[in-house]
Amino acid sequence: MRAWQGDRVVITKADKPYLNLLPHVDTPQARKPGGLKGxxxxxxxxxSTPEDIIEGFEGRL
Known part of the structure; x- marks a missing residue:
């Protein structure tokens, strides 16, 4: 329940820290056009798609 409230939770195994549960922080990233350029x-x-291919997509077969 504490993780839902934004608290950091430490899960232990054999009395040693094993896993940190952290609240998710959404960090939107600005889109950078041109990433696939080239x-x-x-x-x-x-x-120039062949007519039979177009007809197949449009359901006229």
Whole structure:
């Protein structure tokens, strides 16, 4: 119950500290655009999908 209230809790094993239970602190991180720059490549024919593939996705088979 104390961990839910934000207190640090020490769990012991054989009378020795074994594990620290700490309250979670949410630290939102700002998004940094461009993290995958140069790692993703689009093929030259990306926009020319064959009609049978499109029909398969749209359920017209």
């Amino acid at each position: 790692k993703i490549r689009m093929p030259a024919d990306f926009d």
